[in-house]
Amino acid sequence: MSANPTNGPGGITRRNFLTTVGAGAIGAAVSENALAAGKEVAPPQVTPAGRSVEVALRVNGRTHVVQAETRWTLLHVLREVIGLTGAKPGCERGECGACTVLIDGIPRYACLTLAVEVQGHDVTTLEGLMDGEKLGTVQAAFVEADAFQCGYCTPGQVMAVEGLLRANPNPSVEEIRRGVSGNLCRCGAYQHIFKAAHRAAELKAGK
Amino acid sequence: MADESKDIYYVEGTPIPETPLPGKEPPPWRETSVVGKALPRVDAYERVSGSAAYPSDVHLPNMLHGAILRCPHPHARIRRIDASAAAKLPGVRMIISGNTPEADLIWKKDPVGDMRLFEPICRFEGDVVAAVAAETPYQAWDAAHAISVDYEVLPFVADERQALKPGVPVVHPKGNVSKTDRYERGDIAQGFAAADVVLEESYRTECELHTPLEPHGCVANWDGRSLTIWESSQGVYAVQSRVAEVLKLPLARVRVIGHYMGGGFGSKLEPGKYTIIAALMAKLSGRPVRLFLTREETYLCVGNRPPTNMTVKAGVKRDGTLTALEFSVLGTGGAYTAGGTSLADWLARDLYTCPNVRTISTDVFINAGPARAFRAPGHPQGAWALEQMMDTLAEAIGMDPVQLRLKNIPSVSQAREGNPPYTSTAFKECLELGAAAFGWEKARGEARAQRASRHIRRGVGMAGGLWFAGGGRPPSTVVVKLFPDGSANLNMGASDLGTGTKTVMAMVIAEELGIKPEAVQIECADTGTTQYATPSGGSKTVPTEAPAVRNAAVQVKQKLLEMAAEALKVDAAELVYRGRDIASRQDSSKRIAVKDLEALKRQGIVVGIGYRGPNPKNMTTHPFAAQFCEVEVNMLTGELKILRFLAAQDSGRVMNRLTYGNQVIGGITMGIGLAATEQRILDTGRTGKMVNRNWHDYKLPTALDVPVDVTVLPVEPVDTAANNTGAKGLGEPATIPTAAAIANAVYHATGLRITCTPIHPQQLVQRLADRPKEG
Amino acid sequence: MLPSFDYIRPKSVQAAITHLATGSAQAHAGGTDLMGCLRERIFPVGKVVSLSGLPELRGVSETADGGLRIGALTALSALSEHPIVIKRFGGLAQAAGEVGSPQLRNQGTLGGNICQKPRCWYYRTDFTCLRKGGGTCFAVDGENQFHCIFGGGGTCFIVHPSDTAPALVALNATARLAGPRGSRDVPLEKFFVLPEVDVQRETVLARGEIVTEIRIPPPVSGTRSSYRKVRARRSWDFALAGVAMALRFDRKRVIDGRVVLSGAAPIPWRSKEVEQIVRGKELTVDVIAAAAKAVTSGAEPLEKNGYKLALFQGMIEEELTLMAASA
Known part of the structure; x- marks a missing residue:
């Protein structure tokens, strides 16, 4: 699987000169330690409720190490911590598909997936299909x-x-x-x- | 990147419409060179790349997350709220309820009395009880769950069919009748007496929920005394006016932004209590607050297409002439006044020529979430009844259903005072051209021939419709700014719900100014920076905004002509705007490039302001439709498969063939939901609570429930009276006939008249089992 | 939004069992069902024990005797697309392919699918019903259109939501369970619990026990299996009525086999009535009609699910006709 999949020959690029008011910069809790894919991070001991743990997520080819509660879903971490808002919350119960991402190349619902469960796997979001400003x-x-x-x-x-x-x-x-x-x-x-x-x-x- | 010294965004060689003299409105277009083409959307890149920021994507520094605790009972008095344990939980920064003095606000005026933001008596499951703001959404929900409320549970009524029976609990002290409407023309008794065949049948449509993919909600932020709200909305000015009214703020200090929004279908024409709550918590906490509803909440409190119980009695002569129509409907807007039966009778009143019509609409209160406008309010329901009755009448007199409709096509709106003519109607052509393109007669014949054999039976059906509105109307103000390089800004208050509004407007500007559509940048849906517009809804956005946009572009041209007249020292009337340059009609050596106009250099841009002009007097503008479909029914299991659809739509001029087709297939998908899968289910007997408040139990059609084969056939009448673009509305008429067409096809396949939605296997297999065995 | 919980991802089955045996712990396999239960706060979950650190519980392999071993954590899509499963255990491949949606099949596991919680909407929302330890069943005189026609026993009227479970029962599969007291094998047919036995449990799993694998015996030659599901919409929906069949034919004659219903009862429901009628017979129009009629004998429909009688009869007629045509 390629982290940056092929791009369309059309080369459609951003058309508007003005940018829209939008998602502000997030990512206070994000750092970018390079982590070998597949390395297990979650310790095999109990993380108590309410306690945050360090979670390493490989998203669109980059590793993000974030502090996350174990109950946080992949969707929540993508949107609210890493700042990738492509995946959308529609139901947060696996009933609409707006949050679909690829995990190891396979479509899954990010809202039904705990972020801690995705460590060691490759996540691809809508943003990951782009090549710079060119559409996939x-x-x-x-x-x-x-x-x-x-x-x-x-x-x-x-x-x-x-x-x-x-x-x-x-x-x-x-x-x-x-x-x-x-x-x-x-x-x-x-x-x-x-x-x-x-x-x-x-x-x-x-x- | 463009070199701004050049004028590269003008288009060579395409004809540009004549510029009317200053102060004159442009005449309707004849041929167009950009408008009508199939062009991709101007905001397609943003929507597929993920760069479009929807309100739910907005993330402000230091932002809190809100959650609302809602009443779990359909009818209850709040005795006591104890939030002390919740307030101590980690991350909780704000809790408000009816106990909070600042939250003691009138949310809405209703004929039954003012509705408070926090009502002491909850009249439907899901009314607000308290709200929390916390550092994370998880913490907000932890706290909402930790609030303890002591309810006095009151008796309820959750079925509108029971609401008027003696001894039933009342929703409001004045009783359960919200409103009764009557309409009558001609002499109904005489009409029935003149008929050769009189038939009567009752029909029911179940309550549907809008459930747009983006839940309802907003982000609220105070900057000093000014409030900014990013709301998932169909109309930012409608949100502004309600928020200003409830919070007693000057309109100018409430800025509402809705650049993108994830679907509304009528349910986001107005703000919600959540909007006020977010603004209040933001004010009291001094921090921005994001508050979006959960999916489950959107089922309870942000509107629905209410259930209808309809009876149609119709008289027809053997030759197909309709002589009398009597229509009655019982419906409900839920717990407050919300148009529960609005427009359900309109098609009976207006779709077919009939001199004698009587309708009666009874709207009652029940303890359930208030209705909101839902794509063509009343119409798909009315069509479900009327268009099935037309099918039944046709069979009774041995006439083809298409022919019966063709026999009764009106050219005037009979239901309106003075019977105004339509500015255009191609209902006849929709039926004729639609039937021909579908292969109606052949398909009907072949479906019949297929019977008697296997347990899979085919049927073919059709239905027609019109939409009560769809002509657009004032007010609307827009601003077009042209730059010397041939690029332009459009400033427009209207929202693009995904219907392609922005793209259509870019095409209108491109058409008038001879520039590339992609060179038009659009600023929309922001009360702080864009001009006034009414909410996008009712299929009126294009016929409202496009004429205003055209007027603004025309004014740009008029100003350029004046500048050129000054430069060339000729009369402006002698000049013609050709896009890149302006030239004399008489002497082609007298010409000047737009970028070389001194006057333009002095001011940098040319600004055109466009207003939506009035609609023509004594005429009325409406879209029409006829839809045809073929279905398969599994006679053993009651499974329905929709094989193909054809929609012949008269929405006036096609503005963009690509988005036009998209709107129509969307309307059909939604109609399939009404016909076959969607139904709110309340536990009417014991608790009054909604049991299917999620997308598993409340079933929207999926990719496997719609046919692959859908043909969209635009029928374009020349409408020079409606407005200066000739466009009529499209969104609502595309969904009006769909469900009825399916029901008629199911009848054709099975011989069973299904009068209640949805036609799901549960209903159909039972009806198949109940029918007398075939000999 | 999910409530908070303790979380652990053990490295061994033994450790998982130890953690599951204490407190209000729940196992997390694919998580598709557990997330929903947590969100709705259906039952208290003090601790989530993730099984994702146990790769040995994944995978499909043929056993020496020609049967099949399926790790409990095998994704449903992996099962439905597996060439051996498609070729030799067609009914199971079909059933796995009919579950939910593509994404749910990519995430949901076979073990999770047979252990999932009921979909009764009273159970799934804020009604304190019998199965949640309350004093009353809301479905019995409520909105019971999707509820059972067999096996309610006057207490709880859920239907078992699994598509794969009836296919596994039809194929005479066995579940291997591992628990604090070692491992044991339970025939799938005995794995599920009727409400009259215990209204708060759906399976025989004891505290701390998990399903580690499913074994299916080699199909006897002449066996054909199938799964048919009727639902209110064509994707992403549970069965209104379903039937898994595994019938062994000798040319056109049915020698024996199993017929198991979904959407009918709180457990996958063997229709011994249908099995008995078809056993030893050729599937003629008359035999099929008798079998279709028999499928609902003894059924006790509720006020709003009477349609299931006609539906099961029609579905059995259709499925047996198809079987006969391919015989």
């Missing part, structure tokens, strides 16, 4: 197919498609539908999502 292939295909409306479920949809295509580079329409059947889109843009997934497969195959 699946993201570019979503733009081309207009595969979203409000865009809030989109990070999860993109990651579900990314995970699908890594496992199955040439999916049928039925496989695509099944592949994104763990991601709700209340705006209902499903048919455009199917088209985007198909288009992304083509782009990845160099078509």
Whole structure:
């Protein structure tokens, strides 16, 4: 698995000159100690409730060492501690898919995953599909197919498609539908999502 | 990066609409060169890259996290709140409740009396009881759970069908009737007497929840005496006015920002109590507060499409002429006045030519969360009843359902005073072209031929609709700024809910100014920096904002022409704006590049202000739709599979073919939810509580519940009267006929008339089992 | 938001067992079900014992006798996509592939799937019901459209939510359990507990005990297995009604086999009535009709789940017809 997956040939880049008011800098608790992937950090002794532990998370190819309560989910740590807000909270109970990230290349719900459980694994978020300011292939295909409306479920949809295509580079329409059947889109843009997934497969195959 | 000394953002060779004389509105477009194309969104990059900051992504320094403790009973009096244990928990910085003097505020005026922010009597499960702000959201919830409340649990009514029975508990002292509306035209008795066939049937739609993917909520921050709120909202000015009213602040000191938002569907047209609570806790703690609802909370207290119980009695002649329609509906807006039956009768009143119509709407109170507008309020429900009745009538007189509808197409709005004509209606073309493109007759015939064999049966159905609004209206003010290089800013107060508003507006500016759409930067939805707009809803955003944007762009051109007239020393009327330059019509040697205009150099930019002009008098503007579908029913298990859909939509001019198609497939998806999967379930008997307040138990359609094969067929009437763009609303009409079309297809497949939503296996398999065995 | 809890990730099964044997500890396998239970605060959890440090509990392998050994921590997607499982234990592959959503299958484990808590909405939200130690069942005269038609025993009317459990019972699987007093093997059929036996437990697991692996005996030649699930939406939903079959055929005749229902009872429910009717017979239209009718004999529907009678009958008719066609 590559930490920086292939990028779309379209090379869509940031269009607006003005930036939006938004997420401020977070990450007070973040440091960047290089840690060998796979190294076990959590000690095999009991961490008492309410106590924070040092958790090393490898996200988009970089290791972040954070202080986290053991009850904090991966979604919470990504968004509130590391400051990656691509993965969205929609339900925080594994029922919408807006928080979908790849763990070791496989789509999972970040809201149902404790951060401490992800140590030693590779996490890829929406931000990790970017190459600098260039969109990744699946993201570019979503733009081309207009595969979203409000865009809030989109990070999860993109990651579900990314995970699908890594496992199955040439999916049928039925496989695509099944592949994104763990991601709700209340705006209902499903048919455009199917088209985007198909288009992304083509782009990845160099078509 | 652009070299700002050049004028690279103008487009060569595309025709640019004529510029009207100053003070004149531009005539409607004929041909367009940018508007109508299938262009990707101007904010697509932000939305797919993760760089778009939604309100729930906003993280301010020193920010606290809020949580709300809500009443677990549908009806209870709060005797005592004890937050002493909660206050001692780690990280807790603020707890407010009805005991907090600063929180003693009127939240909303209601005909039944003022609603307080913290009501001493909770009339629905999920009304607020107390709120906490803490260092982390986890700590906030720990504290909310640690607050002890002593409730006197009161008797409740949770089923609107029981609300008017004698002896039933009352929600408000004045009784359980919220409102009764009547409408009548012609002579209903005479109408039924003139009919060859009179049929009557009752229908019910279940309560639906909006559940947009981004939960409701906001971040609130005080800067001295000024309050800034980042709210997930459909209308920042609507949030501003309510917050200012409740907190008794000058409007100018309340800034509401909503650049992005994760879906609303009507439920975010107004702020919530959470908005006030966040602002209050931020004020009292002196720190910013983020307060977003949990998914479970969004099921209880931020609106719904209320349940309806409808009866339709209809008379028709053998030739298909409708002679009488009688429609009644019983519904509920929940525990407060919230339009529980609003517009449910509108289609009965207005969709088909019928001289004799009577409707009666009874709206009652129950102990459940108040309704809010939900994508085409009342209409999908009304269509569920009326469009199934049309199907039944057609069968009774041996007429094709499409033909019966074609027989009764009105050109005027009969339900409105003075019967104003529509500025345009292509309902007829939606039916005809839609049926042809779908292959209606062939599909109907083949589905029938397939019967008798396997246990999987096919059916084909259709339904029509119109939307009560959709023409747009004043007020709206926008500002367009053109730079010498041909790039432009649009300043617009409206929110883009994901419908593609921003992209459409960029295309309007590109069309008028001859510049690249991607050279338009848009600042929107910020009461501090953008102009006034009403909330985005009711399918009125494009027909409201696009004409104003066009007017602003036209004013830019008028100013440029004046500048050029001064420079070239000719009359402005002689000049034509060509994008990059301005030239004389008579003498092509008289020309000047926009970037070379001295007057422009002096001021740096040209500013155009556009207002939404009034709608035409004595006419009315509405979108129309006809949808066709094919389904399969498993006769052994009651499973329904929707195979394909075709939507023929008249929403006037197509502004962007790509986002147009997206809106329509979204409407169909939502209609599939109403038809087949969605239903709020209250434990009406014992506790009155909602039992399916999550996305597992309350079922939205998934990727596997929608057909792959969906065709969107825009039908574009030339509408020169509605507004200067010819566009009508699209979002709501796309979902109005969907559920009824599915029900009609299920009837065609099975011979079973399913009058209650949702058509899920639970209902369908039972109905299949109950039917008399086929011989 | 999750409440706080003590947390440990032991390095050995023995250590995990020791930690699970004390206090209100809960095992964390994939966590998909546990997170929901924690969020809703359904039961107090003092300590979460993570099993993710136990790689030996993962993986699918063939045993010497041609049977199958599945580590309890094997992800459902790994199971449903495993070539041997697909080829020789098709019903289990189908069942694992019908669970939840792709992401839940990537995270959820086989052990967790058979040990998951009920989905009764009264149990899952803020109702203090019998199973949570309260004094009353809210479903019996409440919103019981998704509840059981068999095995409620007048106390608690949950259905067992697992898709894989009925498939495993049909395939005559055995669970290996490890606990403070050593390990033991329990046939899956005996693994689940009816409410009349203990209304607060779903399985026979004793305190401190975990499932370490599932073993399936080699399928006798001529055996075909399948799983069919009917639900209210096509993804991400539990069974309204489901059936796992493992039938052994001699040409067109059924020699024997098991028929196990999901969505029917508080445990995976063997329909011995259907098994008895098809045993020794060719699946003719008449035999299938008799079997379909028999599947609901003895059923006790509640006020709002009467549709399950027609649904189970229709589903059995459809599934046996399919079986007959492939025989």
